[in-house]
Amino acid sequence: MKKFLTISEMANYAGISRRTLIYYDQIGLFKPVKIGENGYRYYSIEQYFELDVILLLKNLDVPLEEIQTFLKNRNVSYVLEGFMKQKERIDEEIAKLKNIRQSLDNYIDRYTTLKNFDLESITYSYREAEYFVASEVIENFYDINSLQVYGRFYSSIDSSDLFSGHPIGFLVEGGAFYEENFHDAPYRALVKIPSERLHLYKDQQILQRPAGYYVSGFMKDEIHHINIFNNRFRNYLKEHGYQLNGDIWELLWQDETTSENPEDQIFEVLIPVIKNTAPAE
Structure with a gap:
């Protein structure tokens, strides 16, 4: 043998x-x-x-x-304990992979929207409520203090929320919509989070975009075209008998992930509206 x-x-x-x-x-x-x-x-x-x-x-x-x-x-005791610990590690890995899969789904949905967006159309539709973590007020985008605000803000966000695949957002006070240079108005940066993760953040950090009817449209290169875009929106509201009913929400659908040129950025602007009940002049 x-x-x-x-x-x-x-x-x-x-x-x-x-x-x-x-x-x-x-x-x-x-x-x-x-x-x-x-x-x-x-x-x-x-x-x-x-x-x-x-x-x-x-x-x-x-x-x-x-x-x-x-x-x-x-021996049985050691192996059993070891297998139970390994199962815990695997469960953590499964949860991590599920989060990555959800983020990929969100990014795919987001960039599919980008492929089909229309810069010319303005829509009126009902939107469900959504939740966002919000930054401090940013007075001037080009000021050094704004970079410090962004730094504090993004470092306070859990990475699974920061890289969830949802477009980051911005919130501007509704009254700025009628100002001559909307882009210079103070604003807050936003990161969307699901309702089940609200408990991870302080109450003062959370903002809700209320459910309701919004007039929305896509815009390219906000810095250079925001005032032209606002004029289109004002005309649309006037023609259809709507009036502004809250703050203005912006979502950055295309960012540096899909283009290295800032001028290629695509924003969606959402304006909450109600029907104008004032008598026609």
């Missing part, structure tokens, strides 16, 4: 490569029972059982350094 197996025979049995067995030997995880005078590695048949344990644990995604500890503590 053959007493020893070559590295190729052991590798064929386990369905792994010779390189893997060599690596296991080098890190002290699974060593051959002897090295021949020719320098070849030889394994005993009984080592099948130990290799089976290693492959089982590796299939359960147990790190190699922990597998070494497992092999030294092969």
Whole structure:
């Protein structure tokens, strides 16, 4: 009866490569029972059982350094505790992957919207309520203080919310809509969050965009076109008998992720409105 197996025979049995067995030997995880005078590695048949344990644990995604500890503590209590800890790690990884998957879905929906947006149309539609984490008031976009506000704001947001795939937003007081230079009005930066995550933030950080009817439209290059866009909106409200009913919400649908040119940024502007009940002049 053959007493020893070559590295190729052991590798064929386990369905792994010779390189893997060599690596296991080098890190002290699974060593051959002897090295021949020719320098070849030889394994005993009984080592099948130990290799089976290693492959089982590796299939359960147990790190190699922990597998070494497992092999030294092969009893029910230790293995059971180890498997329960590994299950907790896997559950955390599943939750993380689900969050990544949801973010990818959001980004795909977002960029699909971008492919089909229309700069010419203005729509009137009902919008459900949504929640946002809001920054302090930013007085001037080009001021050094605004960078400090952004820094404090984004560092306070959980990364899963900051990179959720939803467009970041901005909130401007409704009265600024009628000012000559809307772009210079003070504003607050916004990050959308689902209602089940509201408890992670302070109440004063949370803003709700109320459910209701909004007039909305897309705009390219806000800095240079906001006043022209506002004139279009004012004319639309006047023609359809609507009046402003709250603050103005902006969503940045296209940002530096899909274009390196700031002029390519695409905003959606949402203006809450009610029907004008004042008698016609």
